[in-house]
Amino acid sequence: MTLRIYNTLSGHKEEFKPLTPGEVRMYVCGVTVYDRCHIGHARAGVVFDFVYRALKRLGFKVTYVRNFTDVDDKIIKRAAERGISCDELVRENIAAFYEDMDSLFLLRPDHEPRATGYIAQMQEMIKTLLAKGAAYESGGDVFFSVEDFSDYGKLSKRNVDELVSGARVAVNEDKKNPLDFALWKSAKPGEPKWPSPWGEGRPGWHIECSAMGKELLGAQFDVHGGGKDLVFPHHENEIAQSQGASGLPPARYWMHNGFVNINKEKMSKSLGNFFTIRDVTKKFDPEAVRLYLLSTHYRSPIDFADEYLREAQGTLDYLYRAVHRSEKLLGAGAHAPSEIPLEDVNARLVSAIEDDFNSAEVMALFIEAAKTTNMACKDVEGKKGEGGGLAELAKHYAALRVIGSVLGLLNRPSGEYFKTTKARHLADVGLSETQVADLIHSRNEARKTKNFAVADTIRKTLLDRQIEIEDTRDGTEWWVRR
RNA sequence: GGCACCGUAGCCAAGUGGUAAGGCAGAGGUCUGCAAAACCUUCAUUCCCCGGUUCGAAUCCGGGCGGUGCCUCCA
The missing domain is CATH 3.40.50.620 (HUPs)
Known part of the structure; x- marks a missing residue:
């Protein structure tokens, strides 16, 4: 081609x-x-x-x-x-x-x-x-x-x-x-x-x-x-x-x-629906804006609405979570790959680009790469201690990063991404990091004594503020619900 | 009025001759104290309508309907 x-x-x-x-x-x-x-x-x-x-x-x-x-x-x-x-x-x-x-x-x-x-x-x-x-x-x-x-x-x-x-x-x-x-x-x-x-x-x-x-x-x-x-x-x-x-x-x-x-209307000053970049990035993470802009082919019109940006933010969370999860398993050694060691993925990336820079198609490939990365993570987690599946995971992780670099996405360390987006969300809902940590702590205390009614009430409290609890093997984490 | 573009599932969106990518939402499942996350399954016999070309069309041609942009500074 x-x-x-x-x-x-x-x-x-x-x-x-x-x-x-x-x-x-x-x-x-x-x-x-x-x-x-x-x-x-x-x-x-x-x-x-x-x-x-x-x-x-x-x-x-x-x-x-x-x-x-x-x-x-x-x-x-x-x-x-x-x-x-x-x-x-x-x-x-x-x-x-x-x-x-x-x-x-x-x-x-x-x-x-x-x-x-x-x-x-x-x-x-x-x-x-x-x-x-x-x-x-x-x-x-x-x-x-x-x-x-x-x-x-x-x-x-x-x-x-x-x-x-x-x-x-x-x-x-x-x-x-x-x-x-x-x-x-x-x-x-x-x-x-x-x-x-x-x-x-x-x-x-x-x-x-x-x-x-x-x-x-x-x-x-x-x-x-x-x-x-x-x-x-x-x-x-x-x-x-x-x-x-x-x-x-x-x-x-x-x-x-x-x-x-x-919102399906032409952007114009007379309609008062004129957004500057800084207006939008005040509300949504800039990378989510970028992801959204690339999810439609460049020649088509694209509609801006909060609902769509929120969805893009959720997709970006998903991608960064896959990165976060695989880096926990791979350790610090696997950064900045420059090639995709999966021939079919690479071929699809090239043909999407070659078809008039079809970023929407690249985006689909990107999300699929995150999915296969998650699958590989699951596989490694299932064989803990034996080092099995790490090589396979590294390949999918590389694909994810390389596709990201073409789209100009996944530019920050995942820890930094979540830190920023969580801080932004906490400011929006008027909670502090410590308050959340305290609530999570109380919930875990209640769980220890099998007092699940109390635990669930606390979880509900957090969920009302779009904060989701995730109980993992290594303790409880929280994420922003989009 | 002239010119150009577009019309794909509840929503967003790829796909320009070979039998419908991907995401959100929805349904069922694995996991879980329950959840969440993640993963699996499912979700358009059909691509605005009507004709035509073709072995074969969402894709090409003609007509219709609907929407948008440009013709003035504008990414």
């Missing part, structure tokens, strides 16, 4: 053929840093982080670029509202971006360019477009001329005439065609600006990705990704500029992730 990727350009899954064998150059549109990130950003981040990890797992040498848009209308507006400089606003939101994305265990891309660091490259590209007659200057602005680019509309599958008649595009007297978009905007007083051959100004939104992609990955690279909302106009315009300048389509495979809905 070979890797197949759904290409927005063709509307089909296509066999992936990298420009350079064994290597993948990938550009993903990042965020405009004018505000905190919401869960839509989280999805895009997590999805492409999974793609990055999966490509590496397949053995590709990957160069992953994700940009920051740090000059733009919204930034200017927000900074003015808050009475701070654009620079300050940008710095603050980039710091917050890293806090949020780190909490979701995103790997850092190989390059994270900021638009303002590539003004010169953008100007070069604009000059080329002007020289080729693909763009024109008008009133201090430079516009791309859509009519002169015959492939315009290829990505979003629409044609120029339809778009013009759609007529929801703001009329601008300086434009030859209402669809023409700005490559360079003349500066208004107080706005960030750079000198240019067309007067002081700043770049249009789309040109930055064209310029940075070309600079860091070359005129043509393999994969370009982003949210579905970027297909039109952002990526359409990007293709127009890049191809207009270099003659080559910039990316061969265009990947777009679907939207996040909230």
Whole structure:
């Protein structure tokens, strides 16, 4: 089998053929840093982080670029509202971006360019477009001329005439065609600006990705990704500029992730159902959020609701418990395996990845791996003292960890995971660790004297606070009921 | 209005020509003082509807119904 990727350009899954064998150059549109990130950003981040990890797992040498848009209308507006400089606003939101994305265990891309660091490259590209007659200057602005680019509309599958008649595009007297978009905007007083051959100004939104992609990955690279909302106009315009300048389509495979809905409604500010990443991770463990985001294929819409996140949290508990249980048996020696010593599991993992990065299928495999790990644990526990079944357990444990590393899950030691999630739960129900320990102690005292009525009452008390008791051979443990 | 996508069990969700993954919930069981956890068994003769192509379709084609997104800044 070979890797197949759904290409927005063709509307089909296509066999992936990298420009350079064994290597993948990938550009993903990042965020405009004018505000905190919401869960839509989280999805895009997590999805492409999974793609990055999966490509590496397949053995590709990957160069992953994700940009920051740090000059733009919204930034200017927000900074003015808050009475701070654009620079300050940008710095603050980039710091917050890293806090949020780190909490979701995103790997850092190989390059994270900021638009303002590539003004010169953008100007070069604009000059080329002007020289080729693909763009024109008008009133201090430079516009791309859509009519002169015959492939315009290829990505979003629409044609120029339809778009013009759609007529929801703001009329601008300086434009030859209402669809023409700005490559360079003349500066208004107080706005960030750079000198240019067309007067002081700043770049249009789309040109930055064209310029940075070309600079860091070359005129043509393999994969370009982003949210579905970027297909039109952002990526359409990007293709127009890049191809207009270099003659080559910039990316061969265009990947777009679907939207996040909230309780089956479109997430939007006017509906007031806009969740930031930090809102959600205040309520649910970040890894549960990540698990949930990967449980649906990246192209489908995904619905956010407490009920679903709770279920994901329960699944994550299950996975970490399998880890916890097997590590107790295996001891400290079995950490960080890099391969799966089970051929069929490995083959299924590879084919799930190769089928357009089917994380939902990987997730199913992951849960099955936890199940077989539990079975192997049971087997070892049954033969205590004889060391039997440990080798078998180690294999399943390795499968669990390796699949986890592809999904970016199971990142913490299990002890730490349970400590954090239990503390979070205790805070929610207003109990302390000692109170729980005392109740468990009392219950065990009652059990010793066969006073089961008292013991069961105590258990009920805890259960009312979603705390479940587990009597094991080594004593009583407790878990959070999801 | 134009363009695109989607419609799989009570719920979530894979599956794009070869006879329905996985999870939650439900039912029964092993274990347990009773539980819980874990494991086992069970849970869609059928994939919105109607036609068509095919030896064979949830998967392809046509039509219908229902839902969503984009066309304006947006992951």
